[in-house]
Amino acid sequence: KSVFVAAGIDYFICFVLLRNYISLIQQFERIVEIEESISTIFTILFFNCVCKIPSLYP
Numbered sequence: 001k002s003v004f005v006a007a008g009i010d011y012f013i014c015f016v017l018l019r020n021y022i023s024l025i026q027q028f029e030r031i032v033e034i035e036e037s038i039s040t041i042f043t044i045l046f047f048n049c050v051c052k053i054p055s056l057y058p
Contacts (some may be wrong), residue, residue: 014047020036 025039 018043018047 022043025042029039
């Protein structure tokens with residue numbers, strides 16, 4: 001049970017981090033006017049790096 005709670009907390013933290021990251025990227029896009037596809041790739045990479053939660057729990 002505690003594993004599910006811990007995983008849930010991690011997913012929540014991950015979601016908050018990702019949301020903040022996306023808003024930062026959107027601000028960065030306005031300044032630099034980078035391609036949307038680039039920010040999408042960065043978002044996917046970020047999500048893959050930060051959110052490898054299932055592998056943390058046996």
